[in-house]
Amino acid sequence: MSDAHHDHKPTGIGRWLFSTNHKDIGTMYLWFSLTMLFVGGTMALIIRAELFQPGLQIVEPEFFNQMTTLHGLIMVFGVIMPAFVGLANWQVPMMIGAPDMALPRMNNWSFWLLPTAFSMLVASLIMSIMGMGSAPNFGWTFYAPLSTTFAPASTDYFIFSVHLLGISSVMGALNIIATIMNMRAPGMTYMKMPIFVWTWFITAYLLIAVMPVLAAAVTMMLTDRNFGTSFFSAAGGGDPLLFQHVFWFFGHPEVYIMILPAFGVVSQIIPTFARKKLFGYTSMVYATASIAFLSFIVWAHHMVTTGMPVAAELFFMYATMLIAIPTGVKVFNWVSTMWRGSLTFETPMLFAIAFVVLFTIGGFTGLMLAIAPADFQYQDTYFVVAHFHYVLVTGSLFTIMAAVYYWIPKWTGNMYDEKLGKVHFWLTCISANVLFFPMHFVGLAGMPRRIPDYSIQFTEFNQMASIGAFVFGFSQLLFLYIVIKAIKGGNKATTEVWEGAEGLEFTLPSPAPFHSFTTPPQVK
Amino acid sequence: MSAIIRYAGCLCLMLASSPLFAAYQLDMSPGVTSFSQGAYEIHQYVMWICVAIGVVVFGAMAYSIIFHRKSKGAVAAKFDDNVTVEILWTIIPIFILVSMAIPATNVLLEMEDTSKSDMSIKVTGYQWKWHYEYLDEDISFFSNISTPEAASLATNASVPKDENYLMEVDNRVVIPANKKVRFLFTSNDVIHAWWIPAFGVKKDALPGFINEAWARVAEPGVYRGKCAELCGMNHGFMPIVVEVKSEADYAAWVGEQKAAKSALAASATKTWTMAELMKHGEKVYTTNCVACHQVSGEGIPAAGFPALKGGAIATGDAAKHIDIVLKGSPGTAMQAFGAQLNDADLAALITYERNAWGNNTGDTVQPSDIKSAR
Numbered sequence: 033m034s035d036a037h038h039d040h041k042p043t044g045i046g047r048w049l050f051s052t053n054h055k056d057i058g059t060m061y062l063w064f065s066l067t068m069l070f071v072g073g074t075m076a077l078i079i080r081a082e083l084f085q086p087g088l089q090i091v092e093p094e095f096f097n098q099m100t101t102l103h104g105l106i107m108v109f110g111v112i113m114p115a116f117v118g119l120a121n122w123q124v125p126m127m128i129g130a131p132d133m134a135l136p137r138m139n140n141w142s143f144w145l146l147p148t149a150f151s152m153l154v155a156s157l158i159m160s161i162m163g164m165g166s167a168p169n170f171g172w173t174f175y176a177p178l179s180t181t182f183a184p185a186s187t188d189y190f191i192f193s194v195h196l197l198g199i200s201s202v203m204g205a206l207n208i209i210a211t212i213m214n215m216r217a218p219g220m221t222y223m224k225m226p227i228f229v230w231t232w233f234i235t236a237y238l239l240i241a242v243m244p245v246l247a248a249a250v251t252m253m254l255t256d257r258n259f260g261t262s263f264f265s266a267a268g269g270g271d272p273l274l275f276q277h278v279f280w281f282f283g284h285p286e287v288y289i290m291i292l293p294a295f296g297v298v299s300q301i302i303p304t305f306a307r308k309k310l311f312g313y314t315s316m317v318y319a320t321a322s323i324a325f326l327s328f329i330v331w332a333h334h335m336v337t338t339g340m341p342v343a344a345e346l347f348f349m350y351a352t353m354l355i356a357i358p359t360g361v362k363v364f365n366w367v368s369t370m371w372r373g374s375l376t377f378e379t380p381m382l383f384a385i386a387f388v389v390l391f392t393i394g395g396f397t398g399l400m401l402a403i404a405p406a407d408f409q410y411q412d413t414y415f416v417v418a419h420f421h422y423v424l425v426t427g428s429l430f431t432i433m434a435a436v437y438y439w440i441p442k443w444t445g446n447m448y449d450e451k452l453g454k455v456h457f458w459l460t461c462i463s464a465n466v467l468f469f470p471m472h473f474v475g476l477a478g479m480p481r482r483i484p485d486y487s488i489q490f491t492e493f494n495q496m497a498s499i500g501a502f503v504f505g506f507s508q509l510l511f512l513y514i515v516i517k518a519i520k521g522g523n524k525a526t527t528e529v530w531e532g533a534e535g536l537e538f539t540l541p542s543p544a545p546f547h548s549f550t551t552p553p554q555v556k
Numbered sequence: 557m558s559a560i561i562r563y564a565g566c567l568c569l570m571l572a573s574s575p576l577f578a579a580y581q582l583d584m585s586p587g588v589t590s591f592s593q594g595a596y597e598i599h600q601y602v603m604w605i606c607v608a609i610g611v612v613v614f615g616a617m618a619y620s621i622i623f624h625r626k627s628k629g630a631v632a633a634k635f636d637d638n639v640t641v642e643i644l645w646t647i648i649p650i651f652i653l654v655s656m657a658i659p660a661t662n663v664l665l666e667m668e669d670t671s672k673s674d675m676s677i678k679v680t681g682y683q684w685k686w687h688y689e690y691l692d693e694d695i696s697f698f699s700n701i702s703t704p705e706a707a708s709l710a711t712n713a714s715v716p717k718d719e720n721y722l723m724e725v726d727n728r729v730v731i732p733a734n735k736k737v738r739f740l741f742t743s744n745d746v747i748h749a750w751w752i753p754a755f756g757v758k759k760d761a762l763p764g765f766i767n768e769a770w771a772r773v774a775e776p777g778v779y780r781g782k783c784a785e786l787c788g789m790n791h792g793f794m795p796i797v798v799e800v801k802s803e804a805d806y807a808a809w810v811g812e813q814k815a816a817k818s819a820l821a822a823s824a825t826k827t828w829t830m831a832e833l834m835k836h837g838e839k840v841y842t843t844n845c846v847a848c849h850q851v852s853g854e855g856i857p858a859a860g861f862p863a864l865k866g867g868a869i870a871t872g873d874a875a876k877h878i879d880i881v882l883k884g885s886p887g888t889a890m891q892a893f894g895a896q897l898n899d900a901d902l903a904a905l906i907t908y909e910r911n912a913w914g915n916n917t918g919d920t921v922q923p924s925d926i927k928s929a930r
C-alpha cells in the first residue's frame with residue numbers, strides 16, 4: 033500500500049466540517065451516536081428513577097411523557113441508525129476493496145443534517161425545561177390525534193426534524209447502494225460479498241422504500257395541524273387509523289433497518305473467533321432478503337387492538353409468524369458456525385455470543401406477540417417494552433459495541449484494553465438482563481407501558497429494573513474510556529488483527545490508510 | 557456460556573416462582589372469559605415451545621463453548637454448509653407454526669364474534685376518564701379515578717398507596733353475570749384503549765369510530781384494568797373497574813340508578829345556599845378539573861393549563877366563566893363540560909371556582925343560571 037505514506041489529511045475543524053472522506057465521516061457518525069446514547073440514556077435513567085417506586089417522586093406526568101418520547105426518538109434515530117451508518121461508512125469501502133464511498137460530498141451532507149435535526153428536537157426540550165411550552169410528549173410512535181390536534185406547539189419542530197432525518201437516511205442509503213453496486217473490487221461478485229455488506233445493501237433498499245412513507249406521515253400531520261386538512265381527524269372526514277397504517281408501514285421495516293446490519297456484524301465476528309467459515313452463506317443472504325420482503329406485509333401486527341376486520345387480523349398474524357422461519361435459519365447458522373470450531377472469547381466474540389442468545393429471546397417474545405389472541409393481552413404493556421429492548425439493546429446495540437471492539441484496532445492501529453473490554457461486557461450483559469428481564473413479568477401481570485406511576489403489586493420488579501438500568505447506564509462510561517484509551521495508544525495491531533480474521537479490510541495495514549484501496553485488490 | 561447459565565437461572569426462577577414469589581404475579585392471568593382462557597392457553601403453549609427450542613439451541617451453543625474452545629486444543633472443522641439440515645430446519649418450524657396458528661385462529665374468531673349479545677354498553681374515552689352509557693336502560697355516567705390527587709407531584713404524597721392504588725374509580729361499571737355483554741367503544745378526543753386483563757378484552761376507543769368487544773362472566777366480582785393507549789398527560793390515571801353482579805343484584809342496581817336520577821332532577825330546580833354550592837363544587841372540581849387546573853387552582857401554565865386562582869375569567873364576568881365551562885375552548889384541551897355535567901354540578905363548580913383560593917368574588921351561580929345559559 034504505497035499510498036499509506038502520503039496521506040494528505042486536511043487539518044483543523046475544516047477536516048470535519050467539509051470532510052468527504054469515508055473514514056472521517058464514519059468517525060463523526062459513531063461519535064454522534066455515542067453522544068446521543070448518553071443523552072437518550074440520561075432520559076431513560078430519569079424514567080427508571082421515577083419508576084423506582086409507586087407514587088410520583090421526581091417528575092410530573094407531563095414531563096415523564098416528554099422523556100419517554102424523546103428517549104425513543106433519540107435511541108432509534110440518533111443512536112442505532114447513525115451507528116450503523118457510521119459502521120457502513122468505515123467498513124463497506126474497505127470490505128469491498130474501494131478507495132472511498134461513491135458519493136463523498138453527499139456523504140458529508142447526510143451526516144451534517146443529523147446534528148441539525150437533533151438540535152431542533154433537543155431545543156424543544158430545553159425550552160420545556162425553561163418553562164416555555166412542552167416538548168413532544170406523544171410517544172415515539174406519535175399517534176394522531178394526540179400528535180396533531182392535541183399536541184404542543186413544539187410538534188412543528190419535531191416534524192421538521194423528522195423530515196431532515198429522513199433526507200439524511202435516504203441520502204446515506206443511496207450512497208451505500210451506489211458504492212456497493214459500482215465500486216466492488218474486480219472478482220468480487222455479489223455472492224462473494226461479505227455478509228455485513230449484503231445486510232447493509234438490503235437495509236439501504238428498505239430505507240429508500242420507507243423513509244418517504246414516514247415523511248408522508250409527518251407532512252400530513254403538518255397540514256392537519258397548520259393548514260386545515262383532516263387526514264387524521266374523523267370530524268373532517270379523515271381517519272386516525274390512517275396514521276397508524278402509514279406509520280407502521282414505515283415502522284415495521286424500520287425495525288429491520290435496525291437489526292439487519294446487526295446480523296451482518298455478527299456474521300463477520302463469529303467466523304473469526306470460531307476460526308471457521310460462516311455456515312450457510314447462501315442461506316444467510318436469502319434469509320436476509322426474505323426478512324426484508326416480509327417486513328412490508330406485517331405492519332398491522334402493531335395494531336391488533338384497533339378494531340381491524342378479523343380477516344385482516346388473521347392475515348397479519350400468519351404473515352408475522354412466517355418471519356420466525358428465516359430468523360430461525362440465521363440463528364441456526366450462527367450456532368452451526370460455532371459448532372466444532374476453535375473458539376476464543378475476545379470481547380467482540382463475547383458480545384456476539386450474547387447477541388445470539390439474547391436476540392433469540394427477543395425473537396421468542398416476538399413470536400408470542402405475533403399470536404393475535406394473546407397479543408390482545410400483551411399489546412401496550414411492559415411485555416412489549418421487554419421484547420423490543422431485547423432486540424434493540426441486547427440485539428442492535430450489543431452488535432454495535434461488538435463491531436467497535438472488532439474493528440477499532442483496524443481504525444486506530446491500536447488494540448483496545450482486553451481486560452477492561454471484558455469487564456465492560458460482563459457489566460453490560462448482566463445489568464441489561466436485570467434491567468429488561470423483569471419487564472416481561474410486570475407486563476404479563478398487567479402493567480401498561482408509558483405510565484409515570486403504577487400500582488403497588490408491580491413494585492419489586494420495577495425496582496430490579498431500575499437498579500439494572502443505573503448499572504447499565506454507568507457501565508457505558510467505561511466503554512467511552514476504553515474507546516478513548518484505544519485511540520490514544522495501546523498495543524500495536526497487526527494487519528490481520530485477529531488470528532482467524534478474513535476479508536479485505538484485514539489486508540490493509542492497521543491503522544487503515546486514509547484512502548483505503550487506491551489500487552483495487554483482485555478477489556479470487 | 558454464562559449467558560446461558562443466566563438464561564437457565566431465569567427459567568428456574570420462573571419455574572420456582574410459586575413458592576418464591578407467591579405475592580407477585582409473573583405470568584398472564586387465565587382470566588374469567590372463555591377467550592381469555594383460550595388466549596392464556598395459547599400463550600402458555602407458545603412460550604413453552606420457545607423454551608424448548610431455546611434449550612436445544614442454547615444447549616448446542618453451550619456445548620461448543622465448553623468443548624470446542626481453542627484453549628482446550630480444539631481444531632476447527634472445515635464444513636460450511638449442509639443442505640439436509642438446512643432444509644430440515646426450514647421445514648420443521650413450519651409444522652410448529654401451524655400447530656400454533658390453528659388454536660390461535662379459533663380463539664381469535666370467538667373473541668371477535670360480538671353477535672347475539674344480551675345487552676350493550678357504550679364506552680367513551682375522555683381525557684382522562686371513561687363515560688358509560690347503557691343502551692338498553694336510561695343510565696349513563698362518568699367514571700373517574702377516585703384519587704385524582706395522585707396525578708400531580710405536589711399532591712401525590714397525600715394519597716394512601718394501598719392495594720388498589722390507581723385502580724379505584726368513583727362510579728364502577730356494573731354488569732350482570734352470565735350475560736353476553738357487548739361493549740361499543742369510541743372516544744371524545746384522542747385514542748384510548750379499554751383493557752380488563754381478566755376479560756382478555758382490550759380495544760381502542762377511536763374518536764369518530766366505533767369498535768366492539770364482548771364479555772360473558774360467570775363469577776360475580778370486581779375486575780380492574782387501565783387505559784392502555786397513551787392518551788396524554790394523565791394516561792396513567794384513568795382506571796377501569798367493572799363489577800359483575802348476580803342478576804338480581806344487577807336489577808336492584810338499575811333501580812337505584814333510576815331513583816338517583818329523579819332525585820337529581822329535583823335538585824336542579826331548588827335554590828342552593830353558598831355553603832351547599834361550595835361543598836358540592838369542591839367535589840365536582842376535584843373530580844373533573846384538577847388534572848389540568850390542579851388542586852391549588854394554579855394550573856400548569858408551562859403545559860398550557862391556565863391558573864384559575866386569580867384568573868381573568870374566574871374572577872371576571874360570571875357569564876363568560878359559565879360560557880367557557882359549558883362550551884369549552886375549541887382547539888385546546890379545555891372540553892365542553894356542558895355535555896358532561898348537569899346544571900347543579902356546573903352551578904356548584906363555577907361558584908366554587910369563583911370563591912376558592914382567595915378568588916372571593918362572593919358570586920353564587922344557581923342551576924337556573926346554567927339552564928338559561930345553555
Ligand SMILES: [Cu+2]
Pocket residue numbers: 681684747748749783784785786787791794
Ligand atoms: Cu386513555
